[in-house]
Amino acid sequence: MNTSLIKNQPETLEAVIIRFVGDSGDGMQLTGTQFSDTSAMFGNDIATFPNYPAEIRAPQGSLYGVSGFQVHIGSVEISTPGDEVDLLVAMNPAGLKTNLHAVKPGHTIIVDTDAFTRKNLEKAQYETNPLEDGSLSNYRIIEVAMTSLTKEALKSVEGLDNKTITRTKNMFALGMVYWMYNRSPEHTISFFNKKFKSSPSIIEANTKVLNTGYYFAETLELIPNAYTISPAKMPSGTYRIIMGNTATAWGFLAAAEKAGLELFLGSYPITPASDILHELVKHRHFGVKSLQAEDEIAGITSAIGAAFAGDLAITTTSGPGLALKGEAIGLAMMIELPLVIVNVQRGGPSTGLPTKTEQSDLLQALYGRNGESPVIVIAASTPANCFDYAFQAAKLSLEHMTPVILLTDGYIANGSAPWKIKSVNEMPEIKHKIIKEASEDWHPYDRDEDSLARNWAVPGTPGLEHRVGGLEKDRISGNVSYVPENHEYMTKKRAEKVKRVQNYIPELKTEFANEGDLLVVGWGGTYGSLHSAVKHMNENGHKNIGYAHFNYINPLPKNTEAVLKRFKKIVVCELNSGQFVKVLKMNFDGLNLTQFNKIQGLPFGNQELEEKFKQLLK
Numbered sequence: 001m002n003t004s005l006i007k008n009q010p011e012t013l014e015a016v017i018i019r020f021v022g023d024s025g026d027g028m029q030l031t032g033t034q035f036s037d038t039s040a041m042f043g044n045d046i047a048t049f050p051n052y053p054a055e056i057r058a059p060q061g062s063l064y065g066v067s068g069f070q071v072h073i074g075s076v077e078i079s080t081p082g083d084e085v086d087l088l089v090a091m092n093p094a095g096l097k098t099n100l101h102a103v104k105p106g107h108t109i110i111v112d113t114d115a116f117t118r119k120n121l122e123k124a125q126y127e128t129n130p131l132e133d134g135s136l137s138n139y140r141i142i143e144v145a146m147t148s149l150t151k152e153a154l155k156s157v158e159g160l161d162n163k164t165i166t167r168t169k170n171m172f173a174l175g176m177v178y179w180m181y182n183r184s185p186e187h188t189i190s191f192f193n194k195k196f197k198s199s200p201s202i203i204e205a206n207t208k209v210l211n212t213g214y215y216f217a218e219t220l221e222l223i224p225n226a227y228t229i230s231p232a233k234m235p236s237g238t239y240r241i242i243m244g245n246t247a248t249a250w251g252f253l254a255a256a257e258k259a260g261l262e263l264f265l266g267s268y269p270i271t272p273a274s275d276i277l278h279e280l281v282k283h284r285h286f287g288v289k290s291l292q293a294e295d296e297i298a299g300i301t302s303a304i305g306a307a308f309a310g311d312l313a314i315t316t317t318s319g320p321g322l323a324l325k326g327e328a329i330g331l332a333m334m335i336e337l338p339l340v341i342v343n344v345q346r347g348g349p350s351t352g353l354p355t356k357t358e359q360s361d362l363l364q365a366l367y368g369r370n371g372e373s374p375v376i377v378i379a380a381s382t383p384a385n386c387f388d389y390a391f392q393a394a395k396l397s398l399e400h401m402t403p404v405i406l407l408t409d410g411y412i413a414n415g416s417a418p419w420k421i422k423s424v425n426e427m428p429e430i431k432h433k434i435i436k437e438a439s440e441d442w443h444p445y446d447r448d449e450d451s452l453a454r455n456w457a458v459p460g461t462p463g464l465e466h467r468v469g470g471l472e473k474d475r476i477s478g479n480v481s482y483v484p485e486n487h488e489y490m491t492k493k494r495a496e497k498v499k500r501v502q503n504y505i506p507e508l509k510t511e512f513a514n515e516g517d518l519l520v521v522g523w524g525g526t527y528g529s530l531h532s533a534v535k536h537m538n539e540n541g542h543k544n545i546g547y548a549h550f551n552y553i554n555p556l557p558k559n560t561e562a563v564l565k566r567f568k569k570i571v572v573c574e575l576n577s578g579q580f581v582k583v584l585k586m587n588f589d590g591l592n593l594t595q596f597n598k599i600q601g602l603p604f605g606n607q608e609l610e611e612k613f614k615q616l617l618k
Contacts, residue, residue: 012228015074017082018177020170021099022091023060024053024067027170031089032069033416034174038187040241040418043231044073047528048416049081049603052355061123063094073181075230079382079535080528081415083605087180089173091115091146093124100136108140110176112169114147144216146172153212159201168209175213181227185210235420242419244383244412245272248342249279251390253286254422256312258391259398259430264311265290266302271354272410273316273344296324300341304328307337308468310434310458312394314340319348319361322405323368329403330369333494335468336445336454338397338404338432342390345409345524347601356601357411359524360576365405366554366583372491374498376400377554379407381527384419386412389551391427398432400501401453402494407553409575411603412525432456438463444478451504452497501555508557510566512538513546518616519567523550523580526604530573533609545613553583561588571596571616573604 018035020028029050036048051068058065072082084104090096092115103109116131130136131143150169154160171188178185189207196202242250256263267277269292281290289311293299300315307313317325322343332339345361347353365377376396380389386408393406433448433456444466445454457464466478474481475489510519512534522530527549534547548563550556564570564584572581573596581595596612598604 016086017072018087019070019085020089021068021095026091028067028069031170031174034188036071038183039073045078045232047072047078047081050414054355061120066098080532093120097124105138110142112146113143171210172213175210176217179214179217237420239418243416244386245275247386248390249276251387255391255394261312262287264306264313267299267316268296270318276316296321300325300328316342318346326369330373331470332403336401340393342406344413353601357409362579374495376404379524383412383415383417395430409525443476502558505552507559508563510546510548515566516544519546519570521572529604533606
């Protein structure tokens, strides 16, 4: 070990950022999740960021095979996983090399020295051992032979092969971090007992290694006494830590119950959206019907069939799948059936960066169909509010009889945060358009005067027989019509129906300032980073900066132009090359719009945002 003896007293921290990194088989996601869950049980506010390699099992020890999990916990409001890391736990040289840049100078790195072999150093493209050549002198390095100590701890446990023994070393690291940050291992031990109840030897091995790491850290004089991070002050209620994809699935469950309809999911698995399918499959007891289709087109067309039959119908995908679903979305729009399409955006185009985040599907969601095909487009902005916007997507689709595209992204879908558990009774009412019987003058395309939504006649209801399809239809009867004036009428009517959704969504609000020199604009999953950066600048005296975040993209809130014109400059920040700024320019004239874009498969960092905002204020 190459750090000096430390005898510090316990130190109270407001927040800390920890990153666990190693091979994709080292269990970093499990390690990070357990630390996050334990901290949530303690009452800390939390934000997490899992970072996966694209390959299912990349070559061991390779730079591109590193898997990471970052967690930001605090006694204060936490809205982002954070930028610079206070503690890095690196299980191999590749993990150290690819993540060293993120560690604050003077802060702590824990390494498994057993992994720093000549072979692994070569795979990580190190010419010399960084633990010996002085290149890490700016950091506090804690060298631990984790693999050897794990094997020593499990000598007495029977029924374990060498591979299983080695795989538990992540629990040794977790035990050390639990001691450092005053966390109890009991929650994780309970997890072992439930997860591996049919394998007592696995329970014993993981528990023993976890405790060994914990007590090793306690007796290791080179680690400071445990830090203290108090529980956060949050509104009273029952909370759980929740991932964005799980929250999305639960939002649809709540919407189906509130609407009194059965839920149907027709989908084809695709990263990073598959976990919504996995979650909903678990809930057949709630009346969920799920179909894992043979391809994306079959997934959405099965959902259209379910919508025709009177279900709350959804389909889930990512960017490549949204492209394949385009014609069927147009069909649902043409028939005027309720349908929710979830697009969990990832880096593109084509296969692109399937495990990384991006916001580059916005224009596809708005315009990626043939003909005039307007649909409602909304976007969630945090892991927790994926629940609310899934519910809202279902509500808007059912009440306005048109498809809704719900945009999330890999950052918030795989990230997690505390979520205050809601009762269905707290959720707003959903008034679907299903009619039970026909009046004498009933027609399938009779419309509500205010929303222009047509009624929903479920097949098999006597007297409500009607014709649907992808051909243009008569404005009243629904029969096929090639009359030119009718086609123009129906095209405008479908567009006006979407436009009138403005009357049913919240107006745009700004945070920190209602007018001033600079307005920061974001949409979707960039909320945490942008909000945190503007808040920090506001706290440091920049009171002339406001922040506006868009969750409703089509239609835009009806006061959008008035809000934007209250600021001298506007910077639109996106994880793409500038798609939303194009939308604003198309809709509004005379705005001083600039843009700040990042296309690296990574979220914005607070420091880079603040530097940009300060530059614009000069």
